[in-house]
Amino acid sequence: MPKVKIYVDMLSQPSRAVLLFCRLNKIDIEVNMIHLDHGDHYQQENLLMNPLAQVPWMDDDGFILAESHSIMRYLAATKKGVPDHWYPSNQQRRARVNSALDWELSTLRRGCTELVLSKVLGPIYGISVPDKTEKYSREILKKSLGLLEDYWLNGPGRFIAGECAPTIADLSLVCELKQLDLMDVEERSEIVDKYKRVQKWMAEVEQELGPHFEDVHKVHYVVAARAQAGREEMPESERHARQSILECLTPA
Template identity: 35%
Template sequence: MADKKGIEVYLDLLSQPCRAVYIFLHHNKIPHTVKTVALRKGENKTPDFTKLNPMQKVPVMVDNGFVLTESDAILKYLATNYNAPEHWYPRQPERRARVDEYTAWHHANTRPHAAKVFIMEVLLPRMTGQPTDPAKLERALSELDETLEKLESMFLKRQPFLCGDDVTLADLLAVCELMQPLGGGRDILKERPKLATWRSRVQSALKDSFDEAHAVLYRLRDKSRAKL
């Protein structure tokens, strides 16, 4: 059983995996302290943070001296050690395996493909001062579309959530990634009602913690729309 003195998490809420960890902690009322690491300011490359995580990435969790990196591992640790409701990461082997199946797939599909669109439409233009390359963006959107198709046909099928009848860590990781292109004003689920309904279902399950975590992304979206 984990000590309930509280944990520390190092986060930047513009980061999709950081939002997933933040939402999980808040929604499940797990005692914690947030340490903000501003990636845009290079705070992840300072000597102190590099000592904590040599990979220089967020999120990072510290629980009584136990340091853990990678959002997938952090979420599973929290779900297991802090008595989160069982539906998040089921104990029954087949149901747990379904969550693991998605999270293994997630890192080579949902995450890079949704992130690439955001990087091309928001980050690169800001960093370089150059407009988005239309041909490269079109290829990125095509790759993302293939991933969205798999999410619908393989994972959602006829069930309400990615791994069954209730929200799991899989849905949390996925929804945070699929929200990211919204920072550039692009709703990638606009033409996919099945996934859009799933997103609303996940958002309802997460309640206020969802919008609280995505506030920084909403502000970015509003700025991008104001430029149009």
């Protein structure tokens, strides 16, 4: 059987979730890097495969599929050897996992993505973001973290929706929250530190996933460190700090 082709950008949190799932389950894949900052997703050959022009997407022997949640559901259902806990065959447990994934898209993801855009990526790329976007995204994020703390992690198990082992929902949500590493350390702490159950869950998921988690986040960690270093520079060095981050985003 041919390898499953996975198209990802390592700075994309949904891309990292799919890649993590494949590595954890030893799915035979061919990784293709799509650099969003270079517009690779708009190249003609990529648009022919994926007109949605978003990462990740996959090609399984000619079957093209986009959207990270759908990709992980498909791989869990079709690839041999994937343990049941990732996407439970019990329909009620599976429904809860699906519910968490659907909830993430309009809440946690929106809050994280728009806040990081406002505070970090917008200034780096010279994108003007209205002040109300930052305020609104911060409110969404805090409300989402509260629901994650009091609802999604308030079950009999340690993981999302009360599961006793991680599911694809845990992969997706933890990769989403890791995006906040790009923010100023103190500002991130002000947002996240009060949610003790969320912090404990994140630490347990990272520990459960082992070295694969660290490996998939290598580029992310470098960019986060450079972003933090850039904020600590004197104002006259701001242009050089931004350039340092952009160099990390540029493929070798």
